[in-house]
Amino acid sequence: MWKLPILESRPSFSGAADTDLVGVFQESAGKVKKAIPIKGVYAPLVERFRKSEVFQGAHGSVQFVRFGGKAPAESCLLVGLGAPAEFSEEKARTAGGNAWGKLKAEKARLAVVHVDTLFGVKGLKTELSHLAVARAFAEGLILGAYEYNKHKSSLLAAKGSKGSEDTHVRVVFVTAEKGLRQQLERELDHVRASAEAIRITRDWSNEPSNIGIPEYFANEARKYARQYGLKCKVLTEREAAAEKMGLFLGVGQGAEREGRIVVLEYVPTRGSKKNLKTVALVGKGITFDSGGISIKPALRMEDMKHDMTGAATVMGAMVLSALWQVPNRVVGIMAFTENMPDGTAIQPGNVLKSRAGKTVEVINTDAEGRLILADVLDYAHDFRPDAVIDVATLTGAVGIALGKQCCAILGNDDLLADAVKRAGESCGERIWQLPLWDEYFDDMKSDTADMKNVGNDGQGGAIRGAIFLKQFIKKGTAWAHMDIASMSNGVTHLSYIPKKGATGLYVRTLARFAADF
Numbered sequence: 001m002w003k004l005p006i007l008e009s010r011p012s013f014s015g016a017a018d019t020d021l022v023g024v025f026q027e028s029a030g031k032v033k034k035a036i037p038i039k040g041v042y043a044p045l046v047e048r049f050r051k052s053e054v055f056q057g058a059h060g061s062v063q064f065v066r067f068g069g070k071a072p073a074e075s076c077l078l079v080g081l082g083a084p085a086e087f088s089e090e091k092a093r094t095a096g097g098n099a100w101g102k103l104k105a106e107k108a109r110l111a112v113v114h115v116d117t118l119f120g121v122k123g124l125k126t127e128l129s130h131l132a133v134a135r136a137f138a139e140g141l142i143l144g145a146y147e148y149n150k151h152k153s154s155l156l157a158a159k160g161s162k163g164s165e166d167t168h169v170r171v172v173f174v175t176a177e178k179g180l181r182q183q184l185e186r187e188l189d190h191v192r193a194s195a196e197a198i199r200i201t202r203d204w205s206n207e208p209s210n211i212g213i214p215e216y217f218a219n220e221a222r223k224y225a226r227q228y229g230l231k232c233k234v235l236t237e238r239e240a241a242a243e244k245m246g247l248f249l250g251v252g253q254g255a256e257r258e259g260r261i262v263v264l265e266y267v268p269t270r271g272s273k274k275n276l277k278t279v280a281l282v283g284k285g286i287t288f289d290s291g292g293i294s295i296k297p298a299l300r301m302e303d304m305k306h307d308m309t310g311a312a313t314v315m316g317a318m319v320l321s322a323l324w325q326v327p328n329r330v331v332g333i334m335a336f337t338e339n340m341p342d343g344t345a346i347q348p349g350n351v352l353k354s355r356a357g358k359t360v361e362v363i364n365t366d367a368e369g370r371l372i373l374a375d376v377l378d379y380a381h382d383f384r385p386d387a388v389i390d391v392a393t394l395t396g397a398v399g400i401a402l403g404k405q406c407c408a409i410l411g412n413d414d415l416l417a418d419a420v421k422r423a424g425e426s427c428g429e430r431i432w433q434l435p436l437w438d439e440y441f442d443d444m445k446s447d448t449a450d451m452k453n454v455g456n457d458g459q460g461g462a463i464r465g466a467i468f469l470k471q472f473i474k475k476g477t478a479w480a481h482m483d484i485a486s487m488s489n490g491v492t493h494l495s496y497i498p499k500k501g502a503t504g505l506y507v508r509t510l511a512r513f514a515a516d517f
């Protein structure tokens with residue numbers, strides 16, 4: 001079974017590497033060749049390739065060369081970095097993902113990245129530090145290596161039998177500069193932490209919903225809480241009833257499996273408690289969304305196992321906050337339940353009473369995410385948060401509006417939205433803000449109850465979802481909603497995101513936000 005690669009840093013490497021990794025910039029015509037020299041033994045090789053049409057360092061391209069024993073390594077992998085002027089951390093990250101793809105295809109076991117020389121960045125006129133590039137490259141490589149194969153019986157059967165042990169590829173980052181080496185090790189630590197947190201998020205999101213039921217995620221959350229030093233409390237449906245969470249319970253009413261609300265808390269152990277802020281992260285955890293009585297069409301309904309990705313993202317962000325030891329208190333609230341249609345399921349036209357006291361006429365049982373979130377958002381206020389961010393696969397409409405390049409953010413506080421966007425930008429995760437004018441709520445008023453859960457037409461769906469949630473945010477509480485429905489799975493254009501299944505996007509954004517807030 002393939003395991004995530006092991007990242008190491010060393011002052012030197014003289015052992016038997018099988019593959020040297022060499023970053024190669026593309027040189028634009030007419031520019032001085034010497035601008036970005038590739039130092040050392042690979043210079044002539046790279047020059048030869050540059051002159052040929054085969055490999056010129058275009059971003060996204062890779063060239064594997066097997067030497068057959070003569071060179072310092074068995075082989076080398078030239079990784080295209082593109083034009084120097086267009087280079088960025090994100091380009092380094094995707095280069096890392098590309099490198100992994102080729103390393104795996106060529107069955108490399110021990111790859112070496114010479115940060116000082118071969119990874120031809122030094123001397124490059126850019127704002128980017130050596131360190132930032134190495135970190136982003138490592139991150140792309142390890143995030144790109146994720147595979148979801150726990151239900152492949154062929155691989156499971158092979159485990160333990162001779163010659164088929166777990167395969168760990170090692171990637172060694174070498175730098176002789178002592179100061180740089182220490183910093184690099186710290187950066188690699190950060191990357192290893194992201195890889196672990198995002199692995200959890202992706203595993204959760206990919207879990208089929210016959211296994212990934214609310215109780216399963218509650219148990220998993222307890223396990224990770226113990227492992228990473230988080231406080232953990234699990235509310236059963238009985239306890240949710242005591243909290244008067246009528247919307248949460250209404251959605252789960254037609255399901256055989258019971259819902260759970262999981263509350264995690266991270267409190268920093270280091271540093272002063274004086275300016276300690278509290279960030280509340282709230283996640284939608286619909287373990288399967290059939291649509292309920294307003295049932296969904298069959299086509300691609302299997303993707304609705306991913307409808308708990310908001311909660312999975314919160315779990316990942318909690319683990320990452322703990323591993324990064326962010327200086328703020330972080331509360332994670334995950335609402336898990338199934339949206340199913342049985343004889344006791346909520347019906348269109350039913351009225352439910354929320355924890356906040358407001359009543360909702362459920363026009364469409366498929367607009368269930370906003371219902372469960374309304375109750376847990378109200379609950380989140382009890383933790384006296386300085387900022388509340390909810391994350392949800394809330395609407396198909398967000399993909400219609402923005403496609404699969406970014407998620408949407410909406411909220412009641414532009415400073416908060418800006419801060420989250422900045423956190424996203426700093427780690428290559430795109431976020432775009434949509435407006436949230438109160439007029440969007442006009443046609444969501446109900447004749448029977450305080451409000452309906454959908455508008456009268458199908459327009460502005462992502463905004464309608466958010467404006468519904470806003471009714472449950474108290475004045476003075478800074479809140480942002482992230483609709484990740486189009487980004488939770490099936491993002492195919494990034495080398496460090498698996499082509500199929502869960503992406504694990506926005507885990508880093510949220511932890512980064514919690515760190516900088």
Ligand code: BES
Nearest residue numbers: 307364366367393394395396397454485
């Ligand atoms: N979980 C879905 C949203 C979704 C759709 C996520 C496609 C990922 C891919 C959500 O619960 C839902 O069904 N939303 C409805 C809302 C509508 C009934 C107002 C939708 O988007 O159609």
Ligand code: MN
Nearest residue numbers: 289366367368
């Ligand atoms: Mn739905």
Ligand code: ZN
Nearest residue numbers: 286289307369
């Ligand atoms: Zn849903």
